[in-house]
Amino acid sequence: DADVTQTPRNRITKTGKRIMLECSQTKGHDRMYWYRQDPGLGLRLIYYSFDVKDINKGEISDGYSVSRQAQAKFSLSLESAIPNQTALYFCATSDSRNLDEKLFFGSGTQLSVL
């Protein structure tokens, strides 16, 4: 089983719909992240959470919200989806006890907003 699991793997939705992308991890890490990947733009950070009560905006948080329901779960919501939110979304985790803080990624969720 994957250590960082994202659901769904693919999602097609319509403009204006609210959708939620979910991420769960079995690594016991305290830190979790949401990124989006767009062709030619690399990965950009949307939100990150250093523990259950610590949520922070990343570079491109507008139009998104998150919830850290438990240490192992971090969900990303699009309140009213728009076409330019079509992208590949990645959840990642890291362990603050590791000095080098490398990230562990899920397999991604491909979201298409029509």
Add this chain to the structure above:
Amino acid sequence: GNSVTQMEGPVTLSEEAFLTINCTYTATGYPSLFWYVQYPGEGLQLLLKATKADDKGSNKGFEATYRKETTSFHLEKGSVQVSDSAVYFCAPPESGAGSYQLTFGKGTKLSVIP
């Protein structure tokens, strides 16, 4: 904050050719540096890292040397294989007030042809 400039792709090489992907960064202090790799249809995974100046990271035949004087961390491989076809991301961490997140380069897509 920290930033990274990565060589733009795509890069197409024949099998057994020499590979260099350039990466330069600006950072406060001398943080650890990372290269991540994303194989088709997958999330990113750590390829190699270097934790201090003049340190060399290596893995799967890839190498990168942390050069403080040129603020560079170029990725090299002496003989690429078709299985190396992937997108490569350079990433220095961002540090501030004891918190860490990663800023990624835009990624370099490598295609290796037989």
